[in-house]
Amino acid sequence: MPELRIEATINGRKVARPAKPHLRLLDFLRDDLELTGTKEGCGAGECGTCSVFVDGVLMKSCLVPVAKAQGTRIETVEALANSGELSILQKAFHKAGASQCGYCIPGMVMAATAAIRSNPFAGREEIKERLGGNICRCTGYQKIIDAVEMARDVQNGKLSASVFAEDEPEDGAFIGANVRRIDAPSKVAGALKYAGDMVMPHMLHVQVLRSPHAHARVVSIDVSEAEAMDGVEGVITSADVPGEDGFGVFVHDQPIMARGKVRYIGEAVAAVAAEDVLTAKRALAKIKVVYEPLPAVFDPDEAMQPGAPVLHDYAPDNITKHIPIRVGDVTKGFAASELIVEQTYSTQAIEHAYLEPEAGLGYVDADGVVTIISPSQNITHHREMLSKIIAQPISKVRFIMSPVGGGFGGKEDMIYQGMLALLAMKTRRPVRLVFTREESIISTAKRHPSRTTLKMGLSKDGRIRAFEMRMISDGGAYGMSTEGVMRKAAILAAGPYAIANVKIDTYGIYTNNTPSGAFRSFGALQAQFATESHLDICAEKLGLDPFEIRRINAMRDGATTHTKQKLKSVSILRALEAAEKASDWEKGAPVSRGETRSDHATQGIRPPCALGARFEAPAAAERSEVA
Amino acid sequence: MLLCDEYLTPASLDEAFAAMEKNRGRYRIVAGATDTYPWAREGRAGDVAIPVLIDVAKIPELRERRIDDKRVRLGAATPIQRFLDDPALARALPCMPRCAVWFADDQIRECATIGGNIVNASPAADGTPPLIAHEAEVELAARRNGKIARQRMALCDFVRGRNKTALEEGEILVAFECDALPGYGGAFEKVGHRRSLVISLVCLAALVKLDAAGRRIEDVRLAIAGIDAVPKRLGDVEKYLRAGMVTAERLEQAAEMPVNLVASRTRQAYRREVVRGFMMRGLINALRRAGADPNMLSPEQEASYA
Numbered sequence: 001m002p003e004l005r006i007e008a009t010i011n012g013r014k015v016a017r018p019a020k021p022h023l024r025l026l027d028f029l030r031d032d033l034e035l036t037g038t039k040e041g042c043g044a045g046e047c048g049t050c051s052v053f054v055d056g057v058l059m060k061s062c063l064v065p066v067a068k069a070q071g072t073r074i075e076t077v078e079a080l081a082n083s084g085e086l087s088i089l090q091k092a093f094h095k096a097g098a099s100q101c102g103y104c105i106p107g108m109v110m111a112a113t114a115a116i117r118s119n120p121f122a123g124r125e126e127i128k129e130r131l132g133g134n135i136c137r138c139t140g141y142q143k144i145i146d147a148v149e150m151a152r153d154v155q156n157g158k159l160s161a162s163v164f165a166e167d168e169p170e171d172g173a174f175i176g177a178n179v180r181r182i183d184a185p186s187k188v189a190g191a192l193k194y195a196g197d198m199v200m201p202h203m204l205h206v207q208v209l210r211s212p213h214a215h216a217r218v219v220s221i222d223v224s225e226a227e228a229m230d231g232v233e234g235v236i237t238s239a240d241v242p243g244e245d246g247f248g249v250f251v252h253d254q255p256i257m258a259r260g261k262v263r264y265i266g267e268a269v270a271a272v273a274a275e276d277v278l279t280a281k282r283a284l285a286k287i288k289v290v291y292e293p294l295p296a297v298f299d300p301d302e303a304m305q306p307g308a309p310v311l312h313d314y315a316p317d318n319i320t321k322h323i324p325i326r327v328g329d330v331t332k333g334f335a336a337s338e339l340i341v342e343q344t345y346s347t348q349a350i351e352h353a354y355l356e357p358e359a360g361l362g363y364v365d366a367d368g369v370v371t372i373i374s375p376s377q378n379i380t381h382h383r384e385m386l387s388k389i390i391a392q393p394i395s396k397v398r399f400i401m402s403p404v405g406g407g408f409g410g411k412e413d414m415i416y417q418g419m420l421a422l423l424a425m426k427t428r429r430p431v432r433l434v435f436t437r438e439e440s441i442i443s444t445a446k447r448h449p450s451r452t453t454l455k456m457g458l459s460k461d462g463r464i465r466a467f468e469m470r471m472i473s474d475g476g477a478y479g480m481s482t483e484g485v486m487r488k489a490a491i492l493a494a495g496p497y498a499i500a501n502v503k504i505d506t507y508g509i510y511t512n513n514t515p516s517g518a519f520r521s522f523g524a525l526q527a528q529f530a531t532e533s534h535l536d537i538c539a540e541k542l543g544l545d546p547f548e549i550r551r552i553n554a555m556r557d558g559a560t561t562h563t564k565q566k567l568k569s570v571s572i573l574r575a576l577e578a579a580e581k582a583s584d585w586e587k588g589a590p591v592s593r594g595e596t597r598s599d600h601a602t603q604g605i606r607p608p609c610a611l612g613a614r615f616e617a618p619a620a621a622e623r624s625e626v627a
Numbered sequence: 628m629l630l631c632d633e634y635l636t637p638a639s640l641d642e643a644f645a646a647m648e649k650n651r652g653r654y655r656i657v658a659g660a661t662d663t664y665p666w667a668r669e670g671r672a673g674d675v676a677i678p679v680l681i682d683v684a685k686i687p688e689l690r691e692r693r694i695d696d697k698r699v700r701l702g703a704a705t706p707i708q709r710f711l712d713d714p715a716l717a718r719a720l721p722c723m724p725r726c727a728v729w730f731a732d733d734q735i736r737e738c739a740t741i742g743g744n745i746v747n748a749s750p751a752a753d754g755t756p757p758l759i760a761h762e763a764e765v766e767l768a769a770r771r772n773g774k775i776a777r778q779r780m781a782l783c784d785f786v787r788g789r790n791k792t793a794l795e796e797g798e799i800l801v802a803f804e805c806d807a808l809p810g811y812g813g814a815f816e817k818v819g820h821r822r823s824l825v826i827s828l829v830c831l832a833a834l835v836k837l838d839a840a841g842r843r844i845e846d847v848r849l850a851i852a853g854i855d856a857v858p859k860r861l862g863d864v865e866k867y868l869r870a871g872m873v874t875a876e877r878l879e880q881a882a883e884m885p886v887n888l889v890a891s892r893t894r895q896a897y898r899r900e901v902v903r904g905f906m907m908r909g910l911i912n913a914l915r916r917a918g919a920d921p922n923m924l925s926p927e928q929e930a931s932y933a
Contacts, residue, residue, distance in 0.1 A: 021634035044665040057737045063661045067634045132823025133732025438669040611728050
């Protein structure tokens with residue numbers, strides 16, 4: 001393989017070194033030069049975490065072959081603050097609270113730098129357009145755009161640099177004060193190390209073999225050929241688990257790797273640790289797995305039918321969890337109702353799509369402590385579970401939580417840390433696994449898809465007399481957080497409304513789909529989508545304003561919830577008032593508006609999505625005279 | 628993951644052909660590489676090992692730009708972003724800046740080339756409709772018996788189908804030549820799931836030249852993509868509009884004409900609605916930029932289309 005020799009100026013320093021011809025510029029920067037401020041979020045040019053300047057032009061380094069770097073001048077995020085002082089943009093990101101998990105931020109700061117360099121007077125729409133190639137999942141972008149505008153104005157002398165200073169909290173009170181995040185400078189500078197950025201001496205690289213079947217018996221796994229390969233230091237399967245194999249947030253139904261059968265496409269079956277990622281990948285191809293496909297079930301309603309394929313022996317009815325709530329008597333409530341509305345709502349699976357794909361390191365330290373570094377959202381529980389799985393006392397298991405580059409619930413499950421532990425124990429070397437975006441999407445938990453039937457009885461004045469909900473959720477192949485999600489869905493299903501007669505049943509069901517797990521709002525979203533949509537439909541039928549029907553039914557201070565929680569104060573009325581005001585609400589039943597909106601294209605109403613702000617903007621020279 | 632044993636960066640067409648001849652059957656040509664990398668990933672081609680990658684982006688002939696008031700000659704490796712930041716190109720190709728601003732994002736446009744966009748031959752390729760409207764020809768080169776031979780072909784004949792072109796083994800797309808249309812109003816309408824980094828569901832290029840009074844259409848060029856396997860020039864509509872007065876009624880009539888051409892694999896009903904709307908909006912935007920009467924529409928039409 002003829003190696004390339006790359007000579008380039010990188011962050012002001014001359015670099016001359018060999019590089020493998022297949023490398024992307026991103027790999028060269030991160031792996032060969034250890035400039036890990038440049039991140040990999042997708043590897044397909046979609047997310048912008050890898051943006052760098054090549055001869056002054058911003059590019060996505062995951063789409064640039066390293067050969068194209070020959071003879072160029074490259075600037076990475078590390079160059080922006082290389083004097084030790086943050087750049088104007090970095091300071092603005094710090095002040096505006098534009099950085100949360102921080103994983104998109106190096107790329108975002110680079111894109112913002114490019115935007116302001118291209119047009120120092122860019123307006124808000126043009127800034128949005130120029131940052132269009134960079135994705136953030138935490139902020140909703142507003143604070144990022146605020147930061148770019150702030151930096152632009154400071155650079156143009158319209159704002160004093162003193163805006164970057166922290167607001168003085170009044171009388172030392174921090175509540176309500178704009179406090180800068182302590183960890184933001186490390187994120188805006190690209191200095192913070194996420195698990196995938198960390199390296200250890202003598203480290204091996206891990207790759208995982210995943211199931212191509214949704215449901216199949218594993219007849220045999222032959223790893224001998226893979227183990228015999230040069231550069232392969234360890235191969236593991238479920239046979240390597242020394243203790244009690246099983247993890248999960250509520251029920252420990254998931255083995256570290258498939259044990260006896262696979263239950264979803266993408267489930268881990270075996271893992272390899274090798275000297276480099278490529279060797280590990282090649283070794284995966286040498287593992288021979290014989291599967292015997294089993295009938296699979298992909299719909300939770302079908303999974304509840306007698307005779308449906310059973311996923312787990314302990315749950316012959318495929319029910320992961322059923323949460324029932326009973327308050328009053330719904331039969332009486334419906335009898336006393338003047339309007340009864342029944343409707344079915346469904347929601348789909350959603351991927352968290354945090355910008356940081358899962359990554360972790362495992363090693364056995366000098367004292368024999370099995371140590372895992374990963375962006376786990378639940379390290380204490382993971383530690384307990386792993387100690388049983390590897391049959392070690394808990395004092396010999398350690399979890400270190402690395403910075404979480406976005407979690408949103410999706411990093412609560414211990415789906416890969418067990419493999420790192422086993423490989424570290426088997427090879428006695430540090431091991432690292434970094435998921436690809438595709439691997440993250442195929443193998444990690446999603447938001448529960450749901451199908452909810454809601455029947456509501458109301459009197460003509462809008463009072464809810466009875467509430468009956470049955471929600472069937474697709475929990476996928478393993479329990480993960482399903483139990484908690486079903487509980488939260490049931491607790492919050494009837495909303496902040498005082499209803500005397502309530503009957504709620506939420507069911508989490510096993511299917512051969514990708515497992516469902518924790519995701520922001522944890523079941524409330526699915527239930528609330530049904531309840532709140534339903535209230536709008538009922539308001540329309542009763543000729544009531546949607547805000548009004550909610551006020552009529554709102555719990556008041558001192559209320560007791562449907563699950564018997566005493567509430568000292570209830571804020572729904574204040575929330576409704578604020579929402580009504582902020583939305584410039586036109587009062588009336590949902591039918592009163594007719595087919596057109598009178599407020600369309602008026603001030604405060606966002607126009608439809610368009611591009612081309614840069615064509616409308618006056619030339620930079622004209623602007624500077626104005627400024 | 629894209630693997631290769633060798634990555635070659637020829638400095639001339641001759642060097643490129645030499646590399647191609649030496650590695651016959653085991654090479655792939657790349658320019659911007661922005662389609663190649665995402666293709667070589669799980670769920671698409673998966674891990675791909677190509678023995679030799681030949682990067683043609685630095686060959687001077689493929690970077691050429693020659694522009695006068697009649698013709699434009701453009702090297703195939705011209706990055707898309709040049710349509711936005713080169714004023715001479717923007718003047719000669721009036722709908723290309725609008726096309727370019729919708730193309731991927733600022734960063735990818737610096738790498739992605741117009742030749743790559745055409746050769747990839749996606750049914751939704753953004754670059755094809757504007758170039759078809761400019762009556763572009765492609766220039767293909769091959770080396771036979773040590774001599775470089777070139778041939779020209781109309782772009783609309785070059786694009787043959789979904790990811791299919793007339794490019795043959797051993798050939799390189801070197802350049803485009805097309806009409807320069809300074810003074811035309813240009814528009815490019817596109818819809819997809821988001822604003823940046825989005826594949827067109829439908830995209831439309833419109834170019835209009837008005838008479839001196841700004842009332843009669845002297846020339847009009849329309850091309851559309853995303854509604855069938857290959858982009859289409861809308862000759863019938865052009866014929867109907869050409870030499871006619873600009874009236875809202877005639878525009879609405881013209882907008883209706885291509886609706887039934889929709890033959891995409893999916894979402895036909897939606898695309899028909901989009902085609903009607905884009906025809907109106909594209910024509911109106913092009914007319915305005917060509918200097919048409921700003922009050923040519925009624926307030927209702929204004930609210931619907933502008």
